[in-house]
Amino acid sequence: MNFERKNLTDNQLLNLYKRLLKPRLIEEKMLILIRQGKVSKWFSGIGQEAISVGITAVLEKDEYILPMHRNLGVFTGRDIPLFRLFSQWQGKASGFTKGRDRSFHFGTQEYKIIGMISHLGPQLGIADGIALANRLKKNGKVTAVFTGEGATSEGDFHEALNIASVWDLPVLFVIENNGYGLSTPTSEQYRCENLADKGIGYGMESHIIDGNNILEIFEELTEIVASMRINPRPVLLEFKTFRMRGHEEASGTKYVPQELIDMWAEKDPVETFKRYLIKLNVLTTIQDDTWRAEFIKEIEENLLLANSEPEIIASYETELNDVYKAYDFEEVTPSNETENIRFVDAISQGLKQSMMKHNNLVILGQDIAEYGGAFKITDGFVSVFGKERVINTPICESAVVSAGMGLSINGFKAIVEMQFADFVSTGFNPIVNLLAKSHYRWGEKADVVIRMPCGGGSQAGPFHSQTNEAWFTKTPGLKVVYPAFPYDAKGLLATAINDPNPVLFFEHKQLYRSIYQEVPKEYYTLPLGKATLLKKGNDITIIAFGAAVHWAIETLEINPQISADLIDLRTLQPLDKETIYNSVKKTNKVILLQEDTLFGGVASDISAMIMEDCFEYLDGPVKRVTSLDSPIPFTKTLEDQYLPKSRFEKALFELLKY
Structure with missing residues (x-):
């Protein structure tokens, strides 16, 4: 391993080493606990710690990181109390998901960490949304999102990179290329020589970095992140590393040639860096032993806290109450002044008045800006609200829905327009597995409305005429609105936007220009759940x-x-x-x-x-x-x-x- 300290002080070097050492010692303890049956599952990041540690060390505390399940160094690097992590892994109440999800499938606004879901890809789109919010805030913040080499084959990876490139979003796309997706080697995952080469197709800057060399990571990322803050843009990073243990502990590593394991064992990021620091006389074996003892003591004390915590008691009321974020309906009474308008006008008017009411409301969709949308509902919006809040998207529904979630996480409200409700199928996963479950899983709202022009009667055929509300009414965590009159459409849309929960808002295309009604001119709301x-x-x-x-x-x-x-x-x-x-x-x-x-x-x-x-x-x-x-x-x-x-x-x- 070729380490170069360059201008780093002794304290900086030692700080990086301690950041590497702590997650390694936690992992070693976890491997013991899983063999004892005290932890249900473990995804080991042994051998990959330098990536998580280096990126977390470079980013500021209030910059979002979206890690995966081998990135323990992100969580320890943000100084999350260990007993809370141990409680999370044991399904205790002091964890982050109240026993409803395991391992690192959680987020925490307190520490600006947004965890993964098992479908992997959506978190890349979430990073886009978080970065878009930062760009709108003009705060110069950078967002980092992790993925593995296997997940780069998912469509969400390509959609998210394309969006970030088109919109110049300050996102670090971090690929941990660790050799295997479960048991499938990289030779069966992709054919390009390096995954960093994929950045070329998106006009994106990319770098290949030694994922086991903490100094190379820290030095290069320090320079890249500083540049991104001045010149906001996405950057694709491929970290070459290796997964020393199984996909998860139960799967083992029998499919990996022993000589490959032996080769990478010599590149262990913790041990090689320790030897380098000792050689520099920056670290002594006595100091190393002292820190190890201190960390082990901290680990044992926090495990004791987690172990002593009682098991969660199941409660129907608690479980059902947490499916949706609590929302107190705010009634805004309609004014007496009305006008006879069409269904489509009521939708447009409701959107415009909500945009005026909520300065943090952003609309995303295909052709919705200057063109005004397929049904001209947002016609003229750009001249009033600007292209920063009325945003044309590429044709990639999945990443756009995920970006809506990212906006919500970072303080915005999002409306995503499906050009036709039929097209929601390509954004189905983030709706039913991300938006719908986020509040139940870790208490995070999904302040996103999905507009769904739907229905038959216009001879548009199988791909432009579906009314697919049943796909969503059976998914806990989603709200579904389906008005039949202009008055209801305007008032219910306002409420859907106010509601911090994800709402599917169905608009029948045949009603757009055929149904008229007297509708109040000013803003008003109507309650959901009232026929x-x-x-x-x-x-x-x-x-x-x-x-x-x-x-x-x-x-x-x-x-x-x-x-x-x-x-x-x-x-x-x-x-x-x-x-x-x-x-x-x-x-x-x-x-x-x-x-x-x-x-x-x-x-x-x-x-x-x-x-x-x-x-x-x-x-x-x-x-x-x-x-x-x-x-x-x-x-x-x-x-x-x-x-x-x-x-x-x-x-x-x-x-x-x-």
């Missing part, structure tokens, strides 16, 4: 949402003799059970009309709820009228057959006669 009783009757309850509400209204207008309660759900999660049950208990018959397909749709869950909770009040079966269980077709004849509108009247009369 509207549009019509009152005694014979039957009709439950619908979105465009289906208008199909039900048309049917009742054609058949004025039908006495029906017509419920517009407005929000699907949370759901207004009280309004539904009160109506069912009065009319004793229920029909549900939805545009989505039958199996697994929202109507199915509501039907099951009614059967379980209101069975004794029913005078007939709960009827569901939905689209065909097929993809939505293109031509008008096939689409008309697919949609349930034409079948609703017949089903309604059949149930009334039951």
Whole structure:
């Protein structure tokens, strides 16, 4: 190992050594504990400590780091109390996830560390969002995000690098190239000679650094980070290192040639640096022994604290209350001055007034800036709010959703526009595994609204016509809003933006320019989880949402003799059970009309709820009228057959006669 101290003082050298030594000693203890069954799982970073230690030493305490599960040196480098780490690994309450997630799958705003999820890739996009927030704040801060060589094959890696490059975001993309992704060697992971070469494709500066040489890391990163603060830009770093133990301890290393292990053992970052310092007469063996004893004592004392902490007691109330961040709805009463506007105008107006109310609100989406979006909802926004808050994105939904989470973490509110709700499938993972679970896992809000132009009726075919709300209503942690009228759309959108929880906001495209209503001109809010009783009757309850509400209204207008309660759900999660049950208990018959397909749709869950909770009040079966269980077709004849509108009247009369 070729160490060069350059201008570093003795104290700086010794500080780096102590930073390396502490996580190594913790790891050695963990390996003992896992063999004793006192820790459930461990991902060892032995042999890679210099990367975590060097980067953490260079960054300022208030700069975010997004590590992975082999980066213990990040956590110790930020001086997190050891008993809290030990409690985290044992699933105790003093940890960071209340026993809900393990190892390093957590974050902490106190120490500006944002941990990974097992899907790996989304954290790269989160780093983009954090860095975007720093750029908007003009604070000169740098963000560092870690990934392994295996995860560079994920689409999120490429999306995040592309976004960072296009937007000149000050992100250090750190690749720890440690030889194996579980058991798959790098020769089966990629074909370029060096992963740093991938930076060329994104017009990004990149460097290859010896990941076992703490001085090379510290010196190069000090220079790079100083330059990034003056000239904000992303930098790709490939650290050549090696994973000395298994992917996790249970997997072992039998697939690794012994000569390879022996070669890298000679490059051990802790032992080689220790020998170098002793050779320089900067460190003595006595001092080394003293520090080791002090660290071991600290480790044992903190383990004792964690071990003495009682096990978590399971509580239904606690678990369910933590799925969402608490939010007290703030009612803003509509003004008396109204205007007759379209659904699309109400959405646009609601967005604009929320942008005025929240200076930290940023909109991300494809073609939303000068072009105004596919449906012209943000037309003119750039001239009012500027391109810093109305941001065109590349076509990469996954990283954009993750960037929205990064904005939320760093003090902003984010709106992500899906050009069509169908396209959300390419951003599905960060929505259901990142946004939805963050508050439950480690108490961090996800202040992100995903706008979802959806629905059929315009002969747009299988990829531009879906109404896919059921993908999300079954995911705890998400809220789902689906208005049918301009008045509701504007007020509910304002509330969705105020709410610190992730909200999927569905906007039916066929309603955009066909439905008009008197809508208050000024800003106002409406509560989530409250349905509207549009019509009152005694014979039957009709439950619908979105465009289906208008199909039900048309049917009742054609058949004025039908006495029906017509419920517009407005929000699907949370759901207004009280309004539904009160109506069912009065009319004793229920029909549900939805545009989505039958199996697994929202109507199915509501039907099951009614059967379980209101069975004794029913005078007939709960009827569901939905689209065909097929993809939505293109031509008008096939689409008309697919949609349930034409079948609703017949089903309604059949149930009334039951």
